[in-house]
Amino acid sequence: xxxxxxxxxxxxxxxxxxxxxxxxxxxxxxxxxxxxxxxxxxxxxxxxxxxxxxxxxxxxxxxxxxxxxxxxxxxxxxxxxxxxxxxxxxxxxxxxxxxxxxxxxxxxxxxxxxxxxxxxxxxxxxxxxxxxxxxxxxxxxxxxxxxxxxxxxxxxxxxxxxxxxxxxxxxxxxxxxxxxxxxxxxxxxxxxxxxxxxxxx
Numbered sequence: 001x002x003x004x005x006x007x008x009x010x011x012x013x014x015x016x017x018x019x020x021x022x023x024x025x026x027x028x029x030x031x032x033x034x035x036x037x038x039x040x041x042x043x044x045x046x047x048x049x050x051x052x053x054x055x056x057x058x059x060x061x062x063x064x065x066x067x068x069x070x071x072x073x074x075x076x077x078x079x080x081x082x083x084x085x086x087x088x089x090x091x092x093x094x095x096x097x098x099x100x101x102x103x104x105x106x107x108x109x110x111x112x113x114x115x116x117x118x119x120x121x122x123x124x125x126x127x128x129x130x131x132x133x134x135x136x137x138x139x140x141x142x143x144x145x146x147x148x149x150x151x152x153x154x155x156x157x158x159x160x161x162x163x164x165x166x167x168x169x170x171x172x173x174x175x176x177x178x179x180x181x182x183x184x185x186x187x188x189x190x191x192x193x194x195x196x197x198x199x200x201x
Contacts, residue, residue, distance in 0.1 A: 017140075021136060035061045046091055046098075057095050062132070064132065067096060072126045084125075089157075093115060093145050097162045098164070099131065115158060131143055139165050141163070
């Protein structure tokens, strides 16, 4: 979905925060800057370690309401020969954007995400991602992200703007497959229980 930023009936983009939006505030219990966030759920395709062909994206808390992450493109992530599939790159952006919500301690789902592909990303390359929350308006959380190749200061290969919507836990418990919900809810580590439901791309 490249850069359309569809206008609404009032002429504003659905990814443009409304005039009454506020600046995001980092939650006092958010992980410290530089702290590795770890997988929010072991079976998550984006960050979980339980799927051999997953992205295994590793995110760290940043300053303010931001995160950084890294993802190395494997042969299983190809689209064109030797290049990352565009959908996999969007997944990496979405996973990084979703991790920002942990800085707010908000359970939120992706409502809209628009991406731009600027450079091809070859197999074997590491994508250095950064994401930040730009505004909050009620249940709506506005964020942006970019992915660079060759290093944190390398050229931007992909970028995205996103709108997340804060939800209650029952969004997951009423819509997810029962056996996975039960397994996640029964984990004795309550932080893992909370994080298992933090995003639903």
